[in-house]
Amino acid sequence: MAVAPPQPTPTAEIQVGERVRALREAMGLSLRGLAERSGVSAQMLSQVERGETSPTLAVAARIAAGLELTLSQLLRLDEGGAVTVVRAADRLRGGATGRGHRYDVLTPPLPGQRAEVSLHTLEPGAATGGAGDPPIHEPGARETAVVAAGELTLVCDGVAHRLAEGDAVTFDADLPHHFENDSGADARFYAIVAAGLRRS
Template sequence: MTLDIGTRLRAVREARGLSQRELASRAGLTNGTISMIEQNKTSPSVASLKSLLDALPMPLSDFFADVEERSAPKYFYAPDEFTELSPQEAGFGDGAARVSLRQLGNASSHTIQMLHEVYPPGADTGPEMLRHAGEEAGVVIAGIVEVTVADQVRVLNPGDGYLFDSNLPHRFRNIGAGDCVIVSACTPPTF
């Protein structure tokens, strides 16, 4: 799924009755930054977009939610049916643009959010630490990743995992020479 971030952000902001100035103040950004994002002239990192959505408030999973209606429950998903929550297909910029965070199904309809994450060499979640309600856990499938949670930093290899309170500041960064692949879950779906 490809999404026009600027148009979507403007629609969500306006639906909540906020001006660009009010959203900028809540998110700790400038009014000009909000304007540039809404015009698709600049792209936020994953962490910056998360800060903007926290100011609305809206989980990242809802921002990218598939609004398509289904007559029958859907239990199985092919790879092309995952929803891309990350910069790779959404058009964000620089280093974060290479991260792929693919969500299984519509997390806003469930109590768990499952992600298939791919971090190419040097890619990370952005310079700002992420924070959101809930807990998250994951297992490294391939490659290596440096994970920072609060004041702890650890390099994880294939087979290693993590589990932490997502309210703690955290960040993921591939410090290896190849892609890092992680399968993760967040509950409730607040990312």
């Protein structure tokens, strides 16, 4: 007798959706960009991120591939006690293969979490995006970037800001923006994105 698999709870759907959104934003991808990489429609991705639907395993596998993760990495859910430790070996890793951009997500996508921290590495000549890319963060979001090593340039709303090791910059993350490394060495920076902080 065939046994139907257990249905995911609403909480599980929300956790998966938050994980997808956190990873997508850490990669600097819009919904449309992830749709192109995964073959899953932007509408479906939006529903998954909002916890309105639970993806089938086939769809989840395509989303994971678009995020350059395994299915098990994407679907791993954190229980979320008072303290959650993310070991270095257990970080969610991704990036644009062949484009010189790699990242680690340092914060687990816990229910209700309104901030995310990621560590990015840009190889010489690489960028997290480009001019004309649409904003990827929700209205009111703010981002702080801290340069851990090397030099890079933040291009925010068409204006370039040169940053050196140790520099930090805070900006409205719902504006079009990306980071570029036009130096001759790798650049590493931390990105901290917090939702809904900007005052109207």
